[in-house]
Amino acid sequence: MQPQIGRTFNRQIRCFTVLAAGCLLAGSATGCRYGSSGIQANAAVAQTPEGGVSTSKYVLINNTKLANGIQVVDLRQAFANDILQAQVTVVSKSSRTQNFQYKFQWYNAQGSEVEADRFPWTPVALYGFDSKSLSATAPNPTVREFRINIRAL
Amino acid sequence: MDFRSSVLPSFRSSVLAAAAVGGAALLAGGCVSAPTVAYGDANAVQSVTTEFSSTDLQMIAAKMVDSMLTFPPVMEVTAIRRPIISVDRVKNKTMQHVDTESITDTIRTKLLRSGKFRFIDRTTDDVTAAELKAQNEGGLTDPNKAVAFGQQESAEYIVTGNFSEITQTAGRVSDVYYKFTLNLKNLRTGILEWSDEKEIRKTAKTSVIGF
Numbered sequence: 001m002q003p004q005i006g007r008t009f010n011r012q013i014r015c016f017t018v019l020a021a022g023c024l025l026a027g028s029a030t031g032c033r034y035g036s037s038g039i040q041a042n043a044a045v046a047q048t049p050e051g052g053v054s055t056s057k058y059v060l061i062n063n064t065k066l067a068n069g070i071q072v073v074d075l076r077q078a079f080a081n082d083i084l085q086a087q088v089t090v091v092s093k094s095s096r097t098q099n100f101q102y103k104f105q106w107y108n109a110q111g112s113e114v115e116a117d118r119f120p121w122t123p124v125a126l127y128g129f130d131s132k133s134l135s136a137t138a139p140n141p142t143v144r145e146f147r148i149n150i151r152a153l
Numbered sequence: 154m155d156f157r158s159s160v161l162p163s164f165r166s167s168v169l170a171a172a173a174v175g176g177a178a179l180l181a182g183g184c185v186s187a188p189t190v191a192y193g194d195a196n197a198v199q200s201v202t203t204e205f206s207s208t209d210l211q212m213i214a215a216k217m218v219d220s221m222l223t224f225p226p227v228m229e230v231t232a233i234r235r236p237i238i239s240v241d242r243v244k245n246k247t248m249q250h251v252d253t254e255s256i257t258d259t260i261r262t263k264l265l266r267s268g269k270f271r272f273i274d275r276t277t278d279d280v281t282a283a284e285l286k287a288q289n290e291g292g293l294t295d296p297n298k299a300v301a302f303g304q305q306e307s308a309e310y311i312v313t314g315n316f317s318e319i320t321q322t323a324g325r326v327s328d329v330y331y332k333f334t335l336n337l338k339n340l341r342t343g344i345l346e347w348s349d350e351k352e353i354r355k356t357a358k359t360s361v362i363g364f
Contacts, residue, residue, distance in 0.1 A: 080222075080223045080228060081228050081231070081232050083222055083223065083267070083269075085223060101198055103196070115266070117196065118196075119196065119215075120195075120196040120197075120198075120207075120208060120211035120212070120215070121196055121197060121198055121208075122208075122211075122212060122215070123198050123200070123208065135219075136215070136219060137218070137219035137222050137223055139263065139266060139267060140266060140267045140268055141267075141268060141269075153198070
């Protein structure tokens, strides 16, 4: 009697473990939130008011599925007097409407983030095979570089 | 000796006892549990209803500030000096209670922090007048060090605006369109130097199965 009960119990535990592992794997594959990040387009270059050159090139997309669905085709920056204006053009590679959010981050000449945590995530809908320009203006004249963060809704 | 006959009955009865105690505790407590509270991100998108939300406020403020900072005639003025602006109220023409002063407060804060503009605040005039009166006539402070009346700067521009909505509801679908308009008027010439508007559309669809 004893060995039989023990064996059934062991089998039940094993089945449960396999099921749980399977669910975890499936969940992580479809709901993967932290995917690729990096440079997908040419860098934006502009001449600063004091004569130097500033470069912005970072596009962070934190969802693999979204990173495969959109493509950043252009990064531009220009100084209006001494305020940096940033523009990022994204193109949809999918036929479905994609909803995502973006946020610009601004860095000064020393590389520290300026006015951190004061910029909200802006929701945007990109229709099938459409292109959109995401643009923003720096908060103050000390900004020399921008980065854009894109995340799925 | 048999596992099933010796251990299982006592195990079953102990489980039943635990369940009885737990059930009694729940009933005694009235099935009340404290809500789980957690801090959220103030910059996250708020889309619970189609009413005016924090994200709408942030989007409006961002667009208005970006636009005012980079409009060429305004940039010509700000390249030389920092103009003085007074922020007047924004008319709420919607059917909701919207605190439009909080929108203009956000816009004013961002513009001020850009370093390109200076602002005067009319809402604290009575407090200022009381303070100056106390300094000059109160007798407690040195009159030579007191701030005299009639020295404050005057505004050169005034900011006003309108906030309106257009709502359409049909069955389970409701569509709200907001439009926020902001104007910058030159007080000396009366000319509108800058104006911009932000449009927002929010749709809500109620599902068939729901309470």
